[in-house]
Amino acid sequence: xxxxxxxxxxxxxxxxxxxxxxxxxxxxxxxxxxxxxxxxxxxxxxxxxxxxxxxxxxxxxxxxxxxxxxxxxxxxxxxxxxxxxxxxxxxxxxxxxxxxxxxxxxxxxxxxxxxxxxxxxxxxxxxxxxxxxxxxxxxxxxxxxxxxxxxxxxxxxxxxxxxxxxxxxxxxxxxxxxxxxxxxxxxxxxxxxxxxxxxxxxxxxx
Amino acid sequence: xxxxxxxxxxxxxxxxxxxxxxxxxxxxxxxxxxxxxxxxxxxxxxxxxxxxxxxxxxxxxxxxxxxxxxxxxxxxxxxxxxxxxxxxxxxxxxxxxxxxxxxxxxxxxxxxxxxxxxxxxxxxxxxxxxxxxxxxxxxxxxxxxxxxxxxxxxxxxxxxxxxxxxxxxxxxxxxxxxxxxxxxxxxxxxxxxxxxxxxxxxxxxx
Numbered sequence: 001x002x003x004x005x006x007x008x009x010x011x012x013x014x015x016x017x018x019x020x021x022x023x024x025x026x027x028x029x030x031x032x033x034x035x036x037x038x039x040x041x042x043x044x045x046x047x048x049x050x051x052x053x054x055x056x057x058x059x060x061x062x063x064x065x066x067x068x069x070x071x072x073x074x075x076x077x078x079x080x081x082x083x084x085x086x087x088x089x090x091x092x093x094x095x096x097x098x099x100x101x102x103x104x105x106x107x108x109x110x111x112x113x114x115x116x117x118x119x120x121x122x123x124x125x126x127x128x129x130x131x132x133x134x135x136x137x138x139x140x141x142x143x144x145x146x147x148x149x150x151x152x153x154x155x156x157x158x159x160x161x162x163x164x165x166x167x168x169x170x171x172x173x174x175x176x177x178x179x180x181x182x183x184x185x186x187x188x189x190x191x192x193x194x195x196x197x198x199x200x201x202x203x204x205x206x
Numbered sequence: 207x208x209x210x211x212x213x214x215x216x217x218x219x220x221x222x223x224x225x226x227x228x229x230x231x232x233x234x235x236x237x238x239x240x241x242x243x244x245x246x247x248x249x250x251x252x253x254x255x256x257x258x259x260x261x262x263x264x265x266x267x268x269x270x271x272x273x274x275x276x277x278x279x280x281x282x283x284x285x286x287x288x289x290x291x292x293x294x295x296x297x298x299x300x301x302x303x304x305x306x307x308x309x310x311x312x313x314x315x316x317x318x319x320x321x322x323x324x325x326x327x328x329x330x331x332x333x334x335x336x337x338x339x340x341x342x343x344x345x346x347x348x349x350x351x352x353x354x355x356x357x358x359x360x361x362x363x364x365x366x367x368x369x370x371x372x373x374x375x376x377x378x379x380x381x382x383x384x385x386x387x388x389x390x391x392x393x394x395x396x397x398x399x400x401x402x403x404x405x406x407x408x409x410x411x412x
Binding site for chain 1: 211212213214215216218219221222223225226227228233235236237238239240241242244246248249250251252253254255256257258259260261262263271272273274278279280296297298300301304
């Protein structure tokens with residue numbers, strides 16, 4: 001195929017940028033031409049930040065959250081309670097829960113959920129390390145399941161429940177409350193969620 | 207302000223990526239986390255392509271199109287006719303016209319259009335260089351105005367018309383045909399365009 005653009009460097013940049021998710025060749029070209037109009041150090045900063053990102057980021061050896069050292073800031077913080085471990089799918093879920101400011105325990109990032117259709121089984125996830133961690137860390141008293149409320153999330157939760165119940169050490173197993181979302185109309189809440197919210201109703205708070 | 211993410215490197219990458227047009231912090235985070243999941247050489251390739259792009263791309267000293275040498279491939283090609291110079295706003299317009307395969311002449315990239323509201327006058331554009339080029343290059347016989355059919359484009363065209371008419375050397379001045387767009391319904395064509403398409407009607411072609 002003939003080159004699409006007159007410049008090989010531009011062609012190369014557009015091809016590289018269009019590998020990013022949600023960015024097609026047209027958007028990649030727009031981004032590249034924008035970078036050309038910006039000062040050289042700004043384009044440099046973006047390029048180097050991407051290279052640096054991939055080189056410097058590591059995964060915490062305890063909870064598998066992203067970090068820049070062997071153990072992440074959350075796992076190594078004395079301010080966090082080691083009694084609860086919140087099991088989440090991804091690094092973004094850690095960020096979302098941290099943003100609420102409501103949780104002071106630790107995390108365990110699975111790296112996804114069990115999804116046979118995508119070829120993801122327990123072996124592709126941080127399952128074995130979760131079992132080892134719960135078994136060996138005497139401080140853990142409770143495991144909170146915070147996977148997404150989907151079929152895959154529920155399957156993953158059930159797998160963890162079975163896995164942990166086979167361990168000699170017993171911990172409390174809880175999951176995120178399911179119910180109507182704050183700010184959503186009852187009218188537009190799906191039946192399964194509404195049914196849950198009635199069954200799991202809580203004392204009225206002022 | 208406290209850092210938004212637990213990792214300074216991630217924070218840095220998200221901030222850098224969110225400087226790109228149309229990319230907010232949420233999308234930047236998605237892109238950064240995507241890069242973390244990809245092989246290291248892929249992230250490297252993207253980062254280096256951006257740095258390389260800004261370092262290597264230059265602007266043609268004749269037509270101001272992007273290139274990697276002093277004079278661009280189009281200006282230096284013996285296959286292109288030096289008799290016509292097509293005046294366009296941006297590098298993307300060169301790409302659009304090249305993609306039609308209908309034009310074998312040269313270009314002149316203004317770098318924008320006259321737009322007082324944005325503080326862009328003739329001095330911010332490649333106007334003086336256009337006048338010098340037309341004056342000094344004996345080969346040029348025709349200048350095609352290919353700015354956008356907007357108020358700013360028309361203003362720019364009028365400015366070029368006045369500028370070129372003051373030059374001792376006379377060249378033919380033409381502009382892109384205006385009329386109904388191929389594939390568009392007459393019903394939805396705006397009145398100004400439809401009026402033009404009637405006034406400038408052409409012999410019927412089979």
